[in-house]
Amino acid sequence: MADEFLRLENLVKAFGANTVVKGANLAFNRGEFISLLGPSGCGKTTILRMVAGFERPTSGNILVEGKDVTPLAPNQRKIGMVFQAYALFPNMNVEDNVAFGLKIAGMPIEQRRARVEEMLKLIGLAGFGKRFPFEMSGGQQQRVALARALAPKPSMLLLDEPLSALDAKIRVSLRQEIRSIQRELGITTIFVTHDQEEALSISDRIVVMNAGNVEQFGTPFEIYNRPATRFAATFVGTLNTLDAKVLDTTAKTVSVDGQVFTLSKLPGGAINNAALSLTMRPEAVSLGKPNGQDVVLEGKVSEVHFLGSVIRLKINLGANSLSLDTFNDQRTPPPALNEMVKVSLSSSDILILD
Amino acid sequence: MKSGKFWSWVIFALGVIYFIGPLIATIQFSLSIRRDGYSLDAYRNVFVTPAFQQSFSFSLLIGVAAIVVGLLIVVPAAYFVRLRAPQLRPIIEFITLLPLIIPPIILVFGYIRLYSSTSFLPLTTTSFGTDVLLILAYVALALPYMYRAVDTGLRTIDVQTLTEAASIMGANTLTILMQVIFPNILVAVLSGAFLTLAIVIGEFTIASLLNVQVFGVYMQNVGANRAFEPAALAVISFIITWAAMGMIQLLARFAPRNAVRTD
Amino acid sequence: MSNNTGTLATNDATPALAGVASPKGPLSGIASIRWGDYLGVAPFLIFAILFLIVPTLFLIIGAFQAPDGSFTLQNIYDLGTPQILSSFWISIRVSAASAFLGSLLGLAIALAIIRGRLPQTIRSTVLTFSGVASNFAGIPLAFAFIATLGRLGIMTALFKFVGIDIYRAGFNILSFWGLTLTYCYFQIPLMILIIAPAIDGLKKEWNEAAATLGATNTQFWRYIGLPVLWPNLLGTLSLLFANAFGAIATAYALTGSSLNIVPILLYAQIRGDVLNNPGLGAALALGMIVITALANVLYLVIRTRAERWLK
Numbered sequence: 001m002a003d004e005f006l007r008l009e010n011l012v013k014a015f016g017a018n019t020v021v022k023g024a025n026l027a028f029n030r031g032e033f034i035s036l037l038g039p040s041g042c043g044k045t046t047i048l049r050m051v052a053g054f055e056r057p058t059s060g061n062i063l064v065e066g067k068d069v070t071p072l073a074p075n076q077r078k079i080g081m082v083f084q085a086y087a088l089f090p091n092m093n094v095e096d097n098v099a100f101g102l103k104i105a106g107m108p109i110e111q112r113r114a115r116v117e118e119m120l121k122l123i124g125l126a127g128f129g130k131r132f133p134f135e136m137s138g139g140q141q142q143r144v145a146l147a148r149a150l151a152p153k154p155s156m157l158l159l160d161e162p163l164s165a166l167d168a169k170i171r172v173s174l175r176q177e178i179r180s181i182q183r184e185l186g187i188t189t190i191f192v193t194h195d196q197e198e199a200l201s202i203s204d205r206i207v208v209m210n211a212g213n214v215e216q217f218g219t220p221f222e223i224y225n226r227p228a229t230r231f232a233a234t235f236v237g238t239l240n241t242l243d244a245k246v247l248d249t250t251a252k253t254v255s256v257d258g259q260v261f262t263l264s265k266l267p268g269g270a271i272n273n274a275a276l277s278l279t280m281r282p283e284a285v286s287l288g289k290p291n292g293q294d295v296v297l298e299g300k301v302s303e304v305h306f307l308g309s310v311i312r313l314k315i316n317l318g319a320n321s322l323s324l325d326t327f328n329d330q331r332t333p334p335p336a337l338n339e340m341v342k343v344s345l346s347s348s349d350i351l352i353l354d
Numbered sequence: 355m356k357s358g359k360f361w362s363w364v365i366f367a368l369g370v371i372y373f374i375g376p377l378i379a380t381i382q383f384s385l386s387i388r389r390d391g392y393s394l395d396a397y398r399n400v401f402v403t404p405a406f407q408q409s410f411s412f413s414l415l416i417g418v419a420a421i422v423v424g425l426l427i428v429v430p431a432a433y434f435v436r437l438r439a440p441q442l443r444p445i446i447e448f449i450t451l452l453p454l455i456i457p458p459i460i461l462v463f464g465y466i467r468l469y470s471s472t473s474f475l476p477l478t479t480t481s482f483g484t485d486v487l488l489i490l491a492y493v494a495l496a497l498p499y500m501y502r503a504v505d506t507g508l509r510t511i512d513v514q515t516l517t518e519a520a521s522i523m524g525a526n527t528l529t530i531l532m533q534v535i536f537p538n539i540l541v542a543v544l545s546g547a548f549l550t551l552a553i554v555i556g557e558f559t560i561a562s563l564l565n566v567q568v569f570g571v572y573m574q575n576v577g578a579n580r581a582f583e584p585a586a587l588a589v590i591s592f593i594i595t596w597a598a599m600g601m602i603q604l605l606a607r608f609a610p611r612n613a614v615r616t617d
Numbered sequence: 618m619s620n621n622t623g624t625l626a627t628n629d630a631t632p633a634l635a636g637v638a639s640p641k642g643p644l645s646g647i648a649s650i651r652w653g654d655y656l657g658v659a660p661f662l663i664f665a666i667l668f669l670i671v672p673t674l675f676l677i678i679g680a681f682q683a684p685d686g687s688f689t690l691q692n693i694y695d696l697g698t699p700q701i702l703s704s705f706w707i708s709i710r711v712s713a714a715s716a717f718l719g720s721l722l723g724l725a726i727a728l729a730i731i732r733g734r735l736p737q738t739i740r741s742t743v744l745t746f747s748g749v750a751s752n753f754a755g756i757p758l759a760f761a762f763i764a765t766l767g768r769l770g771i772m773t774a775l776f777k778f779v780g781i782d783i784y785r786a787g788f789n790i791l792s793f794w795g796l797t798l799t800y801c802y803f804q805i806p807l808m809i810l811i812i813a814p815a816i817d818g819l820k821k822e823w824n825e826a827a828a829t830l831g832a833t834n835t836q837f838w839r840y841i842g843l844p845v846l847w848p849n850l851l852g853t854l855s856l857l858f859a860n861a862f863g864a865i866a867t868a869y870a871l872t873g874s875s876l877n878i879v880p881i882l883l884y885a886q887i888r889g890d891v892l893n894n895p896g897l898g899a900a901l902a903l904g905m906i907v908i909t910a911l912a913n914v915l916y917l918v919i920r921t922r923a924e925r926w927l928k
Binding site for chain 2 (some may be wrong): 655656657658660661662664665667668669670671672673675676679722725726728729730733734735739743745746748749750752753755756757758759760761762763764765769770771772801802805834859862863864865866869870880883884887888898899902905906909910913
């Protein structure tokens with residue numbers, strides 16, 4: 001059984017008439033890397049700040065290892081936090097910044113020095129001890145911020161969009177670094193981001209949020225392939241949507257732009273001639289004759305984007321169009337514009353969302 | 355932190371007492387010339403005095419003159435520095451710091467020594483010359499504020515593009531300055547003008563050493579001789595300074611917003 | 618035809634020359650300005666030279682001149698008399714006292730309105746008020762304080778009403794402390810105006826980061842808040858000192874010559890050579906310039922260094 005570390009029970013936060021978090025119920029295990037993913041204003045940062053103690057929940061509880069920490073002040077909770085704006089103390093050099101938590105805790109100076117050295121080595125900035133924040137790049141500052149947060153061996157690590165202020169290349173390398181340090185230390189981590197690629201690539205589980213509600217909580221694989229709501233499906237990855245019409249509920253046949261095929265299942269209240277929204281991921285659709293797939297459609301190539309190893313095509317079925325990705329084949333050139341092609345997919349890959 | 359908020363209110367309250375107290379006290383004092391109740395007699399006494407009327411109107415005149423001269427100096431300079439000679443900016447900015455560093459008494463002492471009867475520009479020998487010297491001294495005092503106001507105004511309206519547009523249509527520099535630039539920085543100019551006025555109206559040291567009968571000198575005279583009238587004068591002075599500053603705040607609301615292209 | 622080519626050639630050559638030939642250095646840019654640009658800035662520069670720079674230099678040089686025009690240090694030596702030295706000492710004390718009080722109280726008020734969780738309107742009102750009050754020195758200010766705390770002042774009467782006779786207890790508005798108290802009326806607002814942006818610059822995230830690392834509010838101020846503000850505080854202290862040192866009108870109307878600060882002495886000297894030594898006036902002026910310039914430069918230097926820190 002996984003070891004539960006953090007539990008949020010019926011967490012609600014309202015600012016006046018505006019309810020920003022509408023009842024979150026989540027449990028995270030020890031050592032897990034959790035991302036809170038969603039657009040601006042969805043409540044993810046508010047949840048993080050409630051866990052940190054900077055916001056008091058309007059109602060609900062926060063339990064760490066079974067104990068209710070909700071009444072505790074932030075400086076009593078033993079958490080490490082990394083901010084979007086680095087927040088390194090400008091009047092202190094790197095060493096003093098990293099040692100700050102240890103100094104407050106009363107650690108003697110020799111031990112502090114050793115620990116700081118250990119942390120600087122961990123983040124790959126050994127020898128930077130005497131530098132000041134204004135002398136360092138954004139990526140370096142953020143790594144120091146990470147070291148500072150981890151130095152006092154907190155029980156939890158909270159990161160509030162730590163990569164948003166950095167260049168794209170650094171973002172990718174730093175997120176990997178954060179993940180490997182987290183794995184090495186085994187510390188329970190909550191990572192807030194609006195970038196779904198970030199969340200997918202480094203998280204153990206993701207909480208997808210929208211407008212104060214938890215849309216889905218699961219592993220990256222689950223969220224991408226079995227999205228529970230339309231929001232989760234569209235926010236994470238790209239999604240094809242086809243407008244279909246139900247032909248026969250018994251035979252489970254539908255029609256899309258005149259082409260008829262059978263679904264593996266229909267939603268409960270479906271009636272004949274009802275409209276239905278069918279969705280599927282681009283990689284579920286393949287070009288050409290079926291390779292074990294049961295649905296074949298025909299359409300005209302309307303767009304061809306040769307991206308190198310990947311070719312992105314848009315196929316026009318009539319009123320609907322399908323986006324599909326296919327790998328470059330050195331022997332076969334991509335289809336030409338306006339060419340009529342067949343596309344295949346499995347009916348089990350079709351998601352019907354409301 | 356509850357205690358933090360309490361102390362903040364205490365400090366604020368003490369601040370209010372210290373800063374508003376004297377204002378109220380002065381107003382009350384100025385109304386207390388009659389033993390048997392409040393009256394505006396002190397103000398009446400002041401307003402009917404020819405010395406008041408003369409010195410006050412003279413101060414206004416000097417103020418206007420200082421504003422005009424100040425603008426004539428500052429606007430072209432700010433314009434050219436921004437547009438064609440940005441390398442002069444450090445020198446100009448240094449110069450605008452000087453009036454803040456040199457105490458006014460030193461400045462006027464320098465004038466008296468330099469422009470005395472034996473110098474190349476004997477301004478102190480004639481009454482008119484002394485008045486000119488006074489105006490120039492006030493221009494110097496107001497220079498930092500005037501320059502900053504005009505410079506900010508120019509920055510906001512994207513002077514470069516306006517100038518290019520105007521010159522393509524055939525305008526020469528003077529026309530551009532007067533008909534295109536100036537009207538567009540009017541708000542900034544007025545700010546600088548009001549600030550100059552506030553500085554000039556109450557000024558004492560320079561005028562007194564140059565022996566010019568301005569409002570500040572008159573006030574000091576009254577202070578030495580009367581009891582309640584000085585308070586009335588102080589109130590009048592407050593009102594004028596506050597009105598001038600108030601105008602500047604008001605003007606800030608009408609200031610043009612940033613042009614599309616910024617530096 | 619040949620004329621056109623000639624003009625073209627000159628037009629092309631000048632930018633190239635300007636780009637290639639001018640050496641690096643502070644004045645190198647000036648060589649490439651067209652004379653027309655000078656015309657616009659000329660009035661400003663001429664004014665600055667004639668009515669700012671030269672008069673001051675003239676005084677400074679005059680401090681080293683004997684009546685016959687020769688170089689001498691006698692005037693400087695003459696500053697060493699007890700009367701003049703005590704005048705400088707009083708000035709330094711008044712300026713220091715009002716600078717310290719102004720800094721401390723200004724800091725307290727600024728912290729209260731910005732971080733004290735008071736309503737936003739209070740913050741903007743106080744800042745606007747400070748903008749006006751910081752310019753509010755001079756004769757009217759003296760009158761106002763006399764009307765408030767003079768022997769017949771309203772607040773004096775109020776104190777008497779509740780049974781406290783402040784004048785019997787030794788207070789007098791026409792004194793060292795009276796003048797210091799009056800100076801605070803423009804020193805405190807000046808401090809508020811200058812320190813407010815610095816306090817704003819104390820990012821909320823620093824508080825939060827310190828809290829997650831276990832620090833109390835007091836520890837935050839001790840290790841981060843005050844150290845970050847410290848250069849600004851010192852610098853502004855210096856500025857306030859210079860501000861008070863050069864002020865005269867308020868003192869003139871309040872304490873007159875009963876409190877012989879340097880500007881008052883200088884004033885009397887300019888008016889009528891009370892010191893019976895014409896060269897001494899310039900020397901006094903030199904002393905004032907040196908002190909205020911040093912204090913101002915200190916302020917500017919500290920400010921620039923602090924800004925670099927906080928980038």
